[in-house]
Amino acid sequence: MQNLAATINYTLQDKLQKLVSFLGQVNRELDAIAEEIDNVNLKTAMLTAAVESKQYAKEICYQLQQLNISIAVDHKDQIWQQVEEDINQDTWLVQGGEIATLCTDCEKYFSKLYEDVLAEYFPYKKLKEIISFQLYAARCSFMRIRLLNSLRFDQ
Secondary structure, three states: OHHHHHHOOHHHHHHHHHHHHHHHHHHHHHHHHHHOOOOHHHHHHHHHHHHHHHHHHHHHHHHHHHOOOOOOOOOOOHHHHHHHHHHHHHOOOOOOHHHHHHHHHHHHHHHHHHHHHHOOOOOOHHHHHHHHHHHHHHHHHHHHHHHHHHHOOOO
């Protein structure tokens, strides 16, 4: 087990740290946004995505702990601030455009952070599989939110 920990380089650790920090930011922000939504299905989907992002961060940290690797979680919202700036620039001028843009921009950051991690040499197959699954699941969550968002205006 010690040899595996030694093969995880600082670049990968840094990328994992950024990913875990972003997942925490997403959890807080999606939870706050969901509280303002009056559509029950959309609100539930947003809360689910928030809870899942928190769980993803915990899963990554737990797996790293098993390898005797600790990462310091940065609680600053630097990445989320960039997401908000992108949303303000990209918001579609249609009903529900803010939520649709939020999903698109969040998914863009999720994809980039996850793909950056997955592009690194990964000596621990189980962790790589978990991270791959998380990326796929996050994309599905944002698809669900976009769909529910569009459906609330089609009624």
